[in-house]
Amino acid sequence: MQFASDNAGPAHPAVLEAMTAANDGYASPYGADEVTARVTARLREIFEAPEAAVHLVATGTAANALALATLAQPWQAIFCTPVAHVQEDECNAPEFYSGGAKLALVGESDRMQADDLRAAIAAEESRGVHGPQRGPVSITQATERGGVYSVDEIAALAGVAHDYGLKLHLDGARFANALVALNARPAEMTWKAGVDAVSFGASKNGCPGVEAVILFDPSAAWEFELRRKRGGHLFSKHRYLAAQMEGYLADGLWLESARRANAACARLADGLRDLPGVEFLQEPRANMLFARMPRAMHRRLHEAGARYYVWEGTLEGDDPDEPLTARLVCDWALPEAEIDRFTEVARG
Structure with a gap:
């Protein structure tokens, strides 16, 4: 009776078969392979975002930390809930990869409220050069307490963030679970609601270890590439990450x-x-x-x-x-x- 974590379960056989298929012969390293190109195209299709930048990493911590580092300056605050994974379970990785950005906690529950976010953002930049500056907002979907934001709730949070010129990041470690709970399309739950970047999780839902960071504004793609390499998360045999994701996405698995x-x-x-x-x-x-x-x-x-x-x-x-x-x-x-x-x- 195993209910400790969706990290504890097996990988799906179809995903392992995709990895085995990718193991045939030679392929260009560091993401220049055909499997990665196909996965990029497929994720752009799924999210209805043909210009989006797609980057694969092996862990959710890397996905969140590198995404937030790309969106935040070291002197800024990253707004999240007190029980967000980036707050409770990532050993200060967002602070480390961003070079020191501070996590600013919003509200008291797992689901951030728009009014609480507005109050938290307004309270920053009140001390001039002596205090943290306003930075991106990060929400978790589904949340670490099993909750799910509605599309309208996401849009309301995005509206507050964008009122201040800030980006909205969605930690989607359980993205698919939330999506089917809402019976929504990926685009509806993300960029159409105002989300700027997504950590698209797969490891908790049947993959050995792969996540995708999707930046709907591709202008930050090169910075993410550099941060991923500098942070030690660019796989040389990248096709094995891509093969997992390809098997995961195939036929609606x-x-x-x-x-x-x-x-x-x-x-x-x-x-x-x-x-x-x-x-x-x-x-x-x-x-x-x-x-x-x-x-x-x-x-x-x-x-x-x-x-x-x-x-x-x-x-x-x-x-x-x-x-x-x-x-x-x-x-x-x-x-x-x-x-x-x-x-x-x-x-x-």
């Missing part, structure tokens, strides 16, 4: 994998929803849910072999009824039988 992960999460939520002592922190929208459950329920699940993170509280304690928060994540490969077993054990 990326969308189907996301639908399967989201459906698994919905099945899990339905199984837990009415159990005594279970409370969702917010209604699950994509492939991740946070639920408060009694300590005794957590103990039963762990003893039965369930793997997930206890987000708030510890299994040790005297009160079996004390609620502890669980983070439960479903990936594309999670069998329904494991979901049903989890809810059966939780039921007791």
